[in-house]
Amino acid sequence: MTVTIARLLTVPAVGGYYCEDLEALQADSVPLSERYTAPPATPGFRAVREVAEALSVGLVLDDGRVAWGDCVGVAYAGKAGRDPVFRAGEGEATIRRTVAPILEGRKVLAFRPLAEEIDRLTEPVEVERPKEGFSRRDFLTTPARLLEAAVEGTEKGLAPVERVTVERPLHTAVRYGVSQALLAAVAMARGVTMAEVIAEEWELPPPTEPVPIHAQSGTDRYANAEKMIVRRLASLPHALVDDIPSQVGQDGTKLVQYVRWLRARIQELGGADYRPTIHLDVHGALGRICDNDLGRLLGRLYALEKAAQPYPLRVESPLILETREAQIEAMARLREYVRMRGMSVQLVADEWANTLEDIQAFVEAGAADLIQVKMPDLGSVHNAVEAVLTCKRGGVEAFLGGSCVETDVSARVSVHVALATRPAMMLAKPGMGVDEGVMVVSNEMARTLALVRAREGGKNHRGTEDTEDLIN
Structure with missing residues (x-):
């Protein structure tokens, strides 16, 4: 009917x-x-x-x-x-x-x-x-x-x-x-499920596995990071930067100190078998303190990488310039400098990667190791689907992201996009409290996979083993 x-x-x-x-x-x-x-x-x-x-x-x-x-x-x-x-x-x-x-x-x-x-x-x-x-x-x-x-x-x-x-x-x-x-x-x-609709219409394999979760701490970067560690999230803590003097420091040392603290807390609370990625979104702050000088900025990235070891490090939006073209050129050059110096830090694009066309331009220029597909910025959900697939075809990892200002409804829809398209990770949302966002997306993911597997005739209808995998 x-x-x-x-x-x-x-x-x-x-x-x-x-x-x-x-x-x-x-x-x-x-x-x-x-x-x-x-x-x-x-x-x-x-x-x-x-x-x-x-x-x-x-x-x-x-x-x-x-x-x-x-x-x-x-x-x-x-x-x-x-x-x-x-x-x-x-x-x-x-x-x-x-x-x-x-x-x-x-x-x-x-x-x-x-x-x-x-x-x-x-x-x-x-x-x-x-x-x-x-x-x-x-x-x-x-x-x-x-x-x-x-x-x-x-x-x-x-x-x-x-x-x-x-x-x-x-x-x-x-x-x-x-x-x-x-x-x-x-x-x-x-x-x-919505995930199955996407998989069918884009001719993708049926969703069968959970997607790793990344969470954001907001300004409460210490207490909220500890919540992420005890929940054993795959990627953390985002670490909002909206006050450069207190959170980064005019020479970057305060952010380095925070990463050292974070490394120690991961070891203390997480144990030897827990190895998350440290993901920092600095919202262009490193560029601001370095006057967008890429050589000086590289030095700041090197200090952060050393502080994070032995954990892998990603830095999102190390600088923000006035146009998409300038942003792509600077990110591509900075990424080349990172490789030339033999560093392992990964650069993440967010600002100016707003549309499908923008994301394609970042991919083609080799301007990022990972791109945040910020779903509200792309308009219709089908653009987010295409963006994740565009990244994957171009050999760039995709981070299915969004915003803390989203709602429970939009967050649940995002889960279905993630399950169908398989990005490297997805954002726990909405809000900045960690617990609530992780609950919404991980529970929606577990329920959806249980439904899909039940229809596929899978044996594990409770999904108990897979719930732990949602965040690891």
Whole structure:
């Protein structure tokens, strides 16, 4: 029996953490208690820190069932080519005006073509632009964050402005949430898991094995790292950097000291048979303290590698430059310097690897050992599937990531993408508390594998042996 989408529901929701203006935080230390009222530096923010908004989208099927997805963005929105902070009210208006007329009455037959159709949708938006210095072609292809920055400049008297209407792609958060609901609806219609839908439509092997989990500590980098160690996670601790003087140090020594502490705690709490990868996301901080000088930056990486030994080390976003092209060139050169010096540290790309095209460019340039496929940044879920497969075909490891501001719904969908595509690891989400995110993704993974194996006639229907493997 064919299932049809009868109507769409939208419900304002909340994300699992906070959106923060990284540019403001790294430019000047802002105490946590002041971030909720401090003026932002990045267009789209209302304050340096604000509660992440989300929007639940329900596809009401004609048999009464409802397939849900959550529209949500990322914590550091509006930076390095990303869409601005997601606003639930604007997303709801977009869905009612643009998405609902397309989907209501549609038959739920396959995920991929429906997701691709939604991902291609555009909507008219009236904006201000400088009258001089922009060609129409430049304006239509400029990311929203840059346009907003240009408008902000004109308000300060830098140039005259004019109001124009342009067609833009839907916000990535809208495409992300609607595609989650579509994937869930197809899985309901077929009576299988979302992972099996992806495997079938991309002609991949059925999911049979768990995917290693990586967690992020947030600013509580000591207590949360210990939680990860006792849970024996495969990769840790991310170690948020939003205050360079206290977390990295102007010469990098504070971060080295932290890695030494981390190494000691792994040995004390984990034992000799536990060998996780130490994965640090420095959000460009090493570049800032080194004035983006690659030689000096290499020295900082060498010190971190020595501090981490005998554990393998990854460093994500060691520097963040102003354009994708500059970022790729610098990362590729830095990676070459690492190899020439005989170092083992792996470089991870995140910033400027926002779209499938971006990720392909990083892969082709050899600009990373591992790329974070940050799911909300890619819009529709099918793009994340393609991104992981693109990395693997190009000989680059994929990290199926996302954001602490995501929700339980989007995190569970991510698990199914991971099981079907087999990245090197996936992010525990939502939130920054470690325990909750690990629980959501590991339990969803265990349940899904149990269902798949039961259908495949497997002997282990309880999945007890495999639950331990989820985090190792």
